Amino acid sequence: MALPLACAAQAQGKLLLTGGVSSIDGAAGGGLSPWALTGSYATSGQVGASAYLTRLPVQDYALTGYGAAVAFGERAELSIARQDFSAGGTGAALGLPGLRLKQAILGAKLRLGGDAVLDADTWMPQVALGVEVKRLDAGGLAPTLDVLGAKRHGVDVYLSATKLFLAQSTLVNVTLRATKANQNGLLGFGGAGSGGYSLVPEISVAYLLSKQWAIGAEYRVKPDKLNPSTLGDALREDDWKDVFVVWAPTKQVSLTAAYVDLGRIVPGIQPRRQRGVYGSIQFAY
Structure with missing residues (x-):
């Protein structure tokens, strides 16, 4: 994967792993949730960039994602991501064999205050406000989403x-998300009976085993906007969770592996929980 990083070649000031990894929506953070940190290793007055490729197969579905981000020091971040979701047997059961749901995501993040590294010896966290603009290509599922009232x-x-608690080698992140997204947007946004925004929390904890290795866990609460619907609770949405390990052999490359539990996805057709191993590679400068 080639990166146009001439403007960012010298953005190497941050500590290893303090930019997080690329989340599934493209913003810097954990695999499932954005953090207040900006991606890459750019510090004040520098511009950095990152790019990633992610693959998550579970029992009945598969998600492929890729994207890139540009960071303006620790002040702001712009990101773009694409997701390709294979519906597997669920698509066939709906009369749509080979169904793939594709989503494009544009993201922006602005630091409001604090500095995770410089304020590590105080109780002040780094705080950032972010926005993600999502557009879904639902293919043959579009008429069904229209009936359900999902945009x-x-x-x-x-x-x-x-x-960041440097002395304890621990990072803690809490994100509050206002969202209408069903399954992160892959089943549209809102529904006929609950079209408004829901405020849901996301929590991440990471522990630095060494300079190059980190482990952690995430929990992401989901809004469940399509439950109930005209299909009853067949579209009930469960929370997401994972445990992960990150290896950064250099500042330019990091590899993430995680055991992910996405709960039930369209349980009216596939009632079992969807679990799998998530893999992601990120290049950052």
């Missing part, structure tokens, strides 16, 4: 607070 575009707004 194919939406905007998430989130507030993240990230606290």
